[in-house]
Amino acid sequence: MKTETIPTNREVFFDRDHFIVSKTDLKGRITYVNRAFCAIANYSEKELIGAPHSIVRHPDMPRAVFKFMWDRILEGHEVFAYVKNMTKSGDHYWVFAHVTPSCDAAGNFLGFHSNRRTPDRRVLGETIIPLYEALRRTEAAPANAKDGLVASYRQFSDIVQSKARSYDELVFSL
Numbered sequence: 278m279k280t281e282t283i284p285t286n287r288e289v290f291f292d293r294d295h296f297i298v299s300k301t302d303l304k305g306r307i308t309y310v311n312r313a314f315c316a317i318a319n320y321s322e323k324e325l326i327g328a329p330h331s332i333v334r335h336p337d338m339p340r341a342v343f344k345f346m347w348d349r350i351l352e353g354h355e356v357f358a359y360v361k362n363m364t365k366s367g368d369h370y371w372v373f374a375h376v377t378p379s380c381d382a383a384g385n386f387l388g389f390h391s392n393r394r395t396p397d398r399r400v401l402g403e404t405i406i407p408l409y410e411a412l413r414r415t416e417a418a419p420a421n422a423k424d425g426l427v428a429s430y431r432q433f434s435d436i437v438q439s440k441a442r443s444y445d446e447l448v449f450s451l
């Protein structure tokens with residue numbers, strides 16, 4: 278279980294030539310991590326295997342982005358997304374993630390896979406951070422979390438559609 282880690286507001290970085298990799302089961306429980314994952318997140322492999330992937334969730338991440346990601350991968354699509362993650366000590370690191378479902382020959386889901394590299398800092402600063410801050414404000418505004426998610430998901434979809442045909446097209450056009 279994830280303990281209540283307090284964000285430090287300190288960013289940590291990883292090399293441009295490093296890829297942070299993880300795999301999960303169908304419920305998002307971690308089944309594989311590479312060394313780069315353990316090194317940046319500051320967890321041991323033992324602590325990560327079997328844990329829900331939200332173990333590295335940062336509270337600044339809008340819930341709408343994870344809803345979008347899960348909806349898409351469960352429809353069999355791959356997703357590209359900017360994600361702010363939290364280390365064991367509360368520091369954070371930004372990634373550009375490529376999340377894909379793994380299927381057997383009959384098309385049944387076996388699990389999910391994520392491959393992350395360093396994000397484009399200009400895109401982060403100009404677009405992603407302001408967008409995610411706006412979504413978080415929308416999520417926090419209503420009295421209950423469910424209404425907040427509905428409102429921020431609509432806002433997210435409207436913003437994407439105003440700029441591109443899809444979220445993938447948007448992130449690659451930035």
Ligand SMILES: Cc1cc2nc3c(=O)[nH]c(=O)nc-3n(C[C@H](O)[C@H](O)[C@H](O)COP(=O)(O)O)c2cc1C
Nearest residue numbers: 301305330331333334335343360362376389390391
């Ligand atoms: C393959 C895969 C990789 C994921 N990687 C991350 C990640 O790096 N950071 C993260 O916060 N959530 C990640 N998630 C999403 C989590 O499963 C979860 O939906 C998210 O952390 C929100 O958790 P919450 O609904 O408990 O707040 C990943 C999910 C999958 C299937």
